[in-house]
Amino acid sequence: MPVATYLQAVNLALKEEMRRDPDVFVMGEDVAVLGGAFKATEGILDEFGPDRIIDTPISEALLVGAGVGAASLGLRPIVEMQFMDFISCGFDQLVNMAATARYRHGGGLRVPLVVRGPTGAGVHGALFHSQDPEAWFTRVPGLKVVAPATARDARGLLKAAIRDDDPVIFLEHKRLYRSVKEALPDEQEPEPLGVARLARGGSDVSIVTYGGTLPLCLAAAERLAAEGVDVEVLDLRTLLPMDFAAIARTVGKTGKLLAVHEDRRTGGLGGEILARVVEDLWDELDAPPRRVTAKDTHTPFAPTLEAFVLPSEDEIADAARGLAAY
Amino acid sequence: MPVATYLQAVNLALKEEMRRDPDVFVMGEDVAVLGGAFKATEGILDEFGPDRIIDTPISEALLVGAGVGAASLGLRPIVEMQFMDFISCGFDQLVNMAATARYRHGGGLRVPLVVRGPTGAGVHGALFHSQDPEAWFTRVPGLKVVAPATARDARGLLKAAIRDDDPVIFLEHKRLYRSVKEALPDEQEPEPLGVARLARGGSDVSIVTYGGTLPLCLAAAERLAAEGVDVEVLDLRTLLPMDFAAIARTVGKTGKLLAVHEDRRTGGLGGEILARVVEDLWDELDAPPRRVTAKDTHTPFAPTLEAFVLPSEDEIADAARGLAAY
Amino acid sequence: MKLTREFEERISRLHLQNKVFGGVYSGRGQEAIAVGCCADLGPQDVVFPLHRDLGVFVVKGVEPGRLMAQILGKEGGLSRGKDSFLHAGDLSKGVFGGTSMLGATLPVACGAALKFKLRHEPYVAVAFFGEGASSRGDVHEAMNFAGVHQLPVVFVCENNRYAYSTPQSLQMAVEDVAERAAGYGMKGLVCSGNDLAAVLETMGRALRRARDGGGPTLVECKTYRYRGHSEHDPARYRTEEELLEWSTRDPIPRWELYLEARGRDVAKVRRETEAEVTRVVDEAVAFAEASPEPEGPEAFEDLYATPLAVPEAPEGPAAFEPEPPQLTH
Amino acid sequence: MKLTREFEERISRLHLQNKVFGGVYSGRGQEAIAVGCCADLGPQDVVFPLHRDLGVFVVKGVEPGRLMAQILGKEGGLSRGKDSFLHAGDLSKGVFGGTSMLGATLPVACGAALKFKLRHEPYVAVAFFGEGASSRGDVHEAMNFAGVHQLPVVFVCENNRYAYSTPQSLQMAVEDVAERAAGYGMKGLVCSGNDLAAVLETMGRALRRARDGGGPTLVECKTYRYRGHSEHDPARYRTEEELLEWSTRDPIPRWELYLEARGRDVAKVRRETEAEVTRVVDEAVAFAEASPEPEGPEAFEDLYATPLAVPEAPEGPAAFEPEPPQLTH
Numbered sequence A, B: 001m002p003v004a005t006y007l008q009a010v011n012l013a014l015k016e017e018m019r020r021d022p023d024v025f026v027m028g029e030d031v032a033v034l035g036g037a038f039k040a041t042e043g044i045l046d047e048f049g050p051d052r053i054i055d056t057p058i059s060e061a062l063l064v065g066a067g068v069g070a071a072s073l074g075l076r077p078i079v080e081m082q083f084m085d086f087i088s089c090g091f092d093q094l095v096n097m098a099a100t101a102r103y104r105h106g107g108g109l110r111v112p113l114v115v116r117g118p119t120g121a122g123v124h125g126a127l128f129h130s131q132d133p134e135a136w137f138t139r140v141p142g143l144k145v146v147a148p149a150t151a152r153d154a155r156g157l158l159k160a161a162i163r164d165d166d167p168v169i170f171l172e173h174k175r176l177y178r179s180v181k182e183a184l185p186d187e188q189e190p191e192p193l194g195v196a197r198l199a200r201g202g203s204d205v206s207i208v209t210y211g212g213t214l215p216l217c218l219a220a221a222e223r224l225a226a227e228g229v230d231v232e233v234l235d236l237r238t239l240l241p242m243d244f245a246a247i248a249r250t251v252g253k254t255g256k257l258l259a260v261h262e263d264r265r266t267g268g269l270g271g272e273i274l275a276r277v278v279e280d281l282w283d284e285l286d287a288p289p290r291r292v293t294a295k296d297t298h299t300p301f302a303p304t305l306e307a308f309v310l311p312s313e314d315e316i317a318d319a320a321r322g323l324a325a326y
Numbered sequence C, D: 001m002k003l004t005r006e007f008e009e010r011i012s013r014l015h016l017q018n019k020v021f022g023g024v025y026s027g028r029g030q031e032a033i034a035v036g037c038c039a040d041l042g043p044q045d046v047v048f049p050l051h052r053d054l055g056v057f058v059v060k061g062v063e064p065g066r067l068m069a070q071i072l073g074k075e076g077g078l079s080r081g082k083d084s085f086l087h088a089g090d091l092s093k094g095v096f097g098g099t100s101m102l103g104a105t106l107p108v109a110c111g112a113a114l115k116f117k118l119r120h121e122p123y124v125a126v127a128f129f130g131e132g133a134s135s136r137g138d139v140h141e142a143m144n145f146a147g148v149h150q151l152p153v154v155f156v157c158e159n160n161r162y163a164y165s166t167p168q169s170l171q172m173a174v175e176d177v178a179e180r181a182a183g184y185g186m187k188g189l190v191c192s193g194n195d196l197a198a199v200l201e202t203m204g205r206a207l208r209r210a211r212d213g214g215g216p217t218l219v220e221c222k223t224y225r226y227r228g229h230s231e232h233d234p235a236r237y238r239t240e241e242e243l244l245e246w247s248t249r250d251p252i253p254r255w256e257l258y259l260e261a262r263g264r265d266v267a268k269v270r271r272e273t274e275a276e277v278t279r280v281v282d283e284a285v286a287f288a289e290a291s292p293e294p295e296g297p298e299a300f301e302d303l304y305a306t307p308l309a310v311p312e313a314p315e316g317p318a319a320f321e322p323e324p325p326q327l328t329h
């Protein structure tokens, strides 16, 4: 298969799973005729017909709730949020209905629902088309949260998410949609959920990241390599459950932890990572762990403001360099 | 003034502020005629009439949104959630509309809105009447989050929240409503937002907590005192913004940090506290900081299950003892 | 109906004996709705009961013992002690349990109905909601969607004139919730929810329409709850006259009169029913009381269908490294 | 009428200038709605515009320069570069800016109207929404509340038959959104949104009702957007016939005919207007381009009205220590 973008990988995974399993179908706003605002569902209507991909009214709560209903009866709905920011409008259905359905039924049902869509900043989307909502969901038992950073993972993890029997929030970083490309194999198995991936080996400092900031971290690591600092980069891929064993391995190796994400600092996943590491791996640490994240404000529109708020390759490199020198 | 319960303190603050300022009014489900499901608004209809306290339809999104509208035009609405769990249904209005209104208007308006109601577990309320939602909001710039643990603070902080010109989420722990009582002064000034309170002085271990777990922490500290362990207990009171200076003072003093909350561990405020402390106060720490929290699952109904999930005085005492001995 | 009522009586009694903790919501006076709406449903039809719809569970065939154990928070309950009262379901009997969030099951019911439609199955989803819940946004989104896709779903509004203390006049500016049906391109029907025959007849029409591909119906059943909102609520916001007035319209004697008019020996029916009801409820209570309390760690069970035992991460640099990002937007 | 042309021109200019990044949503073809709905509003009446309602800002008197700077993300913009396009407001002119979440301003408009009602002020809140947004739960909650409290609010539905690519038939099962008004106990009115005279007349009725304490109205304006959903959208999901058909109903020639029939020298009006429009737009663009870009740290400004400089915590054990908890529930 030729080089595919992250976006094409998403599209491919959807089609491959729809071919494999007639229970898989897609619902969302403008997903069928238009093929989605970002074209993630392009071609699905033509290949699978209108029973397998449904253009819905603008009703995010309905979308998630109907997904729970269809999933509980054995279908495998994939619900697209046109932008993940709008999940705030279906929030209750996700964190209360979907996340507890199995629990409330004493284990007597399964909810194989995927809620997917574009997240993230860096394209001047401003306050409501730039959000990184993962930390709202990583604190909700009963949900799984996945955030691929490569085209290969977008394909492999989305397949796994679709085959998974629990509600999965699948976060696609919109800045990666067309900027990330790689050669993909003709056939690709699902990538297991819950397993981090070592994106780059190194011995001096561990960067733990996911999603939109992986490319920044790799670029920063590249720069530091030229300075003789050997940075290891762990791509979490699944955010709930988190692969803490992999974090422990890399921290055990380097003794120095830098958590990086595009989400804001306060209440972001980085805090949780740092807390677990200091609780469980205190004796492994050779330096205070650090975070590089967006600043604690909304993601603003003007490019100057947005650049000021978002984490940068420079900040990552500086923090890693500082840790290495500690 | 005689001894008042935490609930009476809430009621008192509402009435005192309504007497002081004709722009203050209350909206919510069953707040007027019934006086609220927990009686927090009892007597307000009689004293202030139906224009100052409004029984609304069951429409949480409307409630928060209308609060933003009325507040933007200069009123001071207090919106009650019958249980804070239901804020999930008004989530978008809170985290997107209320939290960004001023930002979107370039500073050209104020949103003096209070959203208040009962949170928390320990009364067999099960999954949807036991939630601790604070961490959904402490990560949202533009909001303020307050969680009193004493009757005096319930009164003083609620007054401050009502007078504040920003949207404040005011979390009243329902287990404290009638279990916490204290003598209150006849007149009481607002208690400033954003300032933690040293609930107990001590030199060996610092417990940082808030809301429903404060009584458990004080009881545990009492027990440890008998064993010769001197525990300091800091009551955060305001969760956003967090009084990090106070945390730094107590950690500087003891070198040992235990964060305690009733909310779940993963994604709870404790992780943020630990992360900031290790980032900023690494050299002050004499032991790995720890958390005692609810376990990472839903808050179940059966008393045995609920007790298993919630943090206990025993766990707090054990953790503090362990830290002291480290 | 009698079974529902006796079951509830027993729950009230247990509540008084302090064996039920947590909220208890009585549907006393409204029993004809659950019975009438579920009588003609099969096991594959899926219902979404409300917090007062004990009768829905009973008529749909949920085991009374498990139901009672559910209410007592026992291991043998539908949610295995996890959630309280009627916040639980038994999908094997076609009962989907809701959250507490009012109105939130209506979108879920649409999803179930969508499945029936996509699979050309002759089943129906039936979602119950109060006139209070009708104010929630979820209800609107669900009804609109059901209208657009002409889904086999029946929305049953149990209009008992109060939402906790809030009278209908403060909940909406219309007399009938069913007036809204037209705005969703669906049929709205109103009937007395205290008249089992009327409920059966009205629901029959709605079910036939749904099964014949005729789309959704909004059935509004006018009724009244005799008791307070929950067992804690003395319901002082209502007048005694109103309560008395509605007491004369109790669904059980009304149904007996109906049977009598059709030549049934009501005294005999009553005797037999009563004996049967007592037996069933006794057995349910016995089962529930014998059911063990969960111990604690079960709190982690049933969270996930596919729990992830996180395996070892593949070591070594990944086979694929993404190119540095090329921002194209 | 001058205003019609004025903002029409302005939108065209915006399209041509490549200085706008982020989404640009054209209201071309729908201009008569904003003008007709806002023409009779005073500065104290508060409007809640939609993403295509540039005209609302203009007619309500927002400074064109600040509006243009807003769209260019400059410091001089309404949100000072914080948010994009029309997600900003100027409450000093009675314009409340929405979030992106469709329908979310309708509850806020109810809050504004509630204030007018509680204070016995003769003002009106006017909230715009698309037929697509009508499917959101917030819209329902708002309309219901407005009905119950008979609030001085007008809900203006700009029904342009499409929500992005989604045609009205997949959005709802009815022809008129206004059919829903009855279910909320309010009046529903339908008019041509391409006929300024009709909009003025219809909105006039709604405003009079609101100011006279007659409660809310749902005004539906039938219209069509000539351009794609955003400037990126070629809108292939529509037919050319449809577009042509609607192009013949352009609001501007229609209004000119209307004026002509009333004896106005339209050619003269047009000339004057065009000169005026060019001047205003030129000035706005000049202002916007001269406005500085924010530097960065302004991203922290305007978050709070009362930022908290956290003071020193009071040291020493607190004066009050709570008694150990006595769990009474």
Ligand SMILES: Cc1ncc(C[n+]2csc(CCOP(=O)(O)OP(=O)(O)O)c2C)c(N)n1
Residues within 6 Å of the ligand: B029, B058, B060, B082, B086, B089, C052, C100, C101, C102, C129, C130, C131, C132, C133, C134, C136, C158, C160, C162, C163, C164, C229
């Ligand atoms: C979203 C939401 N808001 C508030 C509540 C609290 N609550 C529980 S029952 C109830 C009244 C419900 O009235 P109605 O829908 O008419 O049903 P009824 O109790 O009358 O059968 C309220 C307000 C809730 N459960 N969910």
Ligand SMILES: Cc1ncc(C[n+]2csc(CCOP(=O)(O)OP(=O)(O)O)c2C)c(N)n1
Residues within 6 Å of the ligand: A029, A058, A060, A082, A086, A089, D050, D052, D100, D101, D102, D129, D130, D131, D132, D133, D134, D136, D158, D160, D162, D163, D164, D229
């Ligand atoms: C809650 C929400 N869901 C989805 C979107 C994405 N979106 C932006 S505009 C639009 C179509 C809106 O259609 P309509 O309400 O008819 O207004 P129009 O654009 O036709 O003027 C959609 C789906 C959004 N902004 N908010």
Ligand SMILES: [Mg+2]
Residues within 6 Å of the ligand: C130, C131, C132, C158, C159, C160, C161, C162, C163, C164
């Ligand atoms: Mg009711």
Ligand SMILES: [Mg+2]
Residues within 6 Å of the ligand: D130, D131, D132, D158, D159, D160, D161, D162, D163, D164
């Ligand atoms: Mg439209």
